[in-house]
Amino acid sequence: MFSRLISIAVCFLPLSAAQTFSSCNPLYSTGCPPDTALGKSINIDFTKGSVNSFTATGNPTYDSTGAHFTVAKAGDAPQLTSVFYIMFGKVSITMKTAPGAGIVSTLVLESDDLDEIDMEWLGADDSEVQTNYFGKGDVTTYNRGAFNPAPNNQGQFITYTVEWTSTQITWSVGNNVVRVLTPATADANQYPQTPMRVKFGSWSGGDPSNPPGTISWARGPTDYSKGPFTMTVQSLAVTDYSTGTQYKYGDTSGSWESIQAIGGKVNGNAGSAGSAVASADMPAVTSASPSIPAGLGGNSHTDTAHQTGWPWVGTATTLSTATAAVTSVAGVPSGWVITSSGKVVPANSAAVSAPPLSLVCFLLL
Numbered sequence: 231m232f233s234r235l236i237s238i239a240v241c242f243l244p245l246s247a248a249q250t251f252s253s254c255n256p257l258y259s260t261g262c263p264p265d266t267a268l269g270k271s272i273n274i275d276f277t278k279g280s281v282n283s284f285t286a287t288g289n290p291t292y293d294s295t296g297a298h299f300t301v302a303k304a305g306d307a308p309q310l311t312s313v314f315y316i317m318f319g320k321v322s323i324t325m326k327t328a329p330g331a332g333i334v335s336t337l338v339l340e341s342d343d344l345d346e347i348d349m350e351w352l353g354a355d356d357s358e359v360q361t362n363y364f365g366k367g368d369v370t371t372y373n374r375g376a377f378n379p380a381p382n383n384q385g386q387f388i389t390y391t392v393e394w395t396s397t398q399i400t401w402s403v404g405n406n407v408v409r410v411l412t413p414a415t416a417d418a419n420q421y422p423q424t425p426m427r428v429k430f431g432s433w434s435g436g437d438p439s440n441p442p443g444t445i446s447w448a449r450g451p452t453d454y455s456k457g458p459f460t461m462t463v464q465s466l467a468v469t470d471y472s473t474g475t476q477y478k479y480g481d482t483s484g485s486w487e488s489i490q491a492i493g494g495k496v497n498g499n500a501g502s503a504g505s506a507v508a509s510a511d512m513p514a515v516t517s518a519s520p521s522i523p524a525g526l527g528g529n530s531h532t533d534t535a536h537q538t539g540w541p542w543v544g545t546a547t548t549l550s551t552a553t554a555a556v557t558s559v560a561g562v563p564s565g566w567v568i569t570s571s572g573k574v575v576p577a578n579s580a581a582v583s584a585p586p587l588s589l590v591c592f593l594l595l
Contacts, residue, residue: 256479257343264476265315265425266561271469274572281572284310299432302458309431313561317425317472322391327351327383330459332436332450338429343484345422354449356384361401361409365420378408387464396486400507410507423486425477432461473498
């Protein structure tokens with residue numbers, strides 16, 4: 231009975247350890263709420279169902295093969311977004327990508343000030359993955375993307391990894407590092423370095439309602455009569471290279487040195503990082519990805535791809551505005567923790583599996 235009362239009470243508690251809104255860009259305000267920190271490693275097996283450390287939109291489904299993200303009609307964009315952030319770390323996703331001209335499967339790490347690290351798979355070609363990065367929402371150029379080999383990515387489960395530290399980002403397909411980025415090789419002031427959420431899902435870049443540049447980039451248009459088109463995620467492993475319960479921007483610089491780890495330390499778990507990979511061992515990326523047309527973006531300070539092309543990655547953001555509209559998710563309630571399997575549970579029952587918080591509230595109220 232006591233535990234029942236605790237659960238009921240939690241449904242009414244403010245998410246004091248969480249970001250409860252995100253219309254605040256820390257580049258322009260020192261009053262933005264802190265981000266919930268993962269501060270550990272988790273390994274999620276989606277063949278066992280959903281976990282409440284990720285918020286779903288667009289109706290992902292689950293069965294014994296994993297989480298399914300299906301685009302069947304215009305407007306479909308199923309995705310999962312973490313309730314936590316990592317401050318440097320590693321994300322490994324084991325998945326089959328969605329087929330179909332114009333269909334895009336996406337893994338995104340994104341921060342409140344719009345630093346971003348991406349992997350995207352175009353359904354028109356099952357032999358490659360596009361890797362990309364952005365800093366502070368700046369899309370004045372689209373010269374940061376590269377296509378890297380990922381053969382048969384629609385026909386088999388492959389593990390893709392992004393490892394992100396203060397000195398290097400690596401993108402891997404299976405056991406092969408396919409791209410390396412360092413602060414020195416990134417565009418000026420564009421190296422991602424602020425706390426990031428993890429998001430993944432599928433959408434139709436080739437939808438006829440999208441701008442011509444987006445449709446061309448996605449190799450559309452999309453013919454929904456040939457669908458549905460499904461991306462399947464078997465598992466996800468995330469390691470936060472910092473520790474603590476929250477990450478807070480100490481000033482408006484957007485530099486990693488300004489980030490404060492509440493109750494922990496930035497790079498406090500950096501011993502989990504892999505060995506550095508020599509940039510010289512990788513082919514240089516010297517120009518835009520060949521299929522990103524110059525017309526994909528809008529004016530030089532607006533991320534139009536995010537506005538009209540990527541319906542769930544973010545929305546249009548200008549460098550001159552004081553607010554950046556980034557889709558918000560609730561974090562972890564005060565007194566609750568994330569288990570190693572990705573479940574959000576009361577701290578005194580961390581070893582016990584718990585249903586999603588929304589379900590707990592529905593059943594008990």
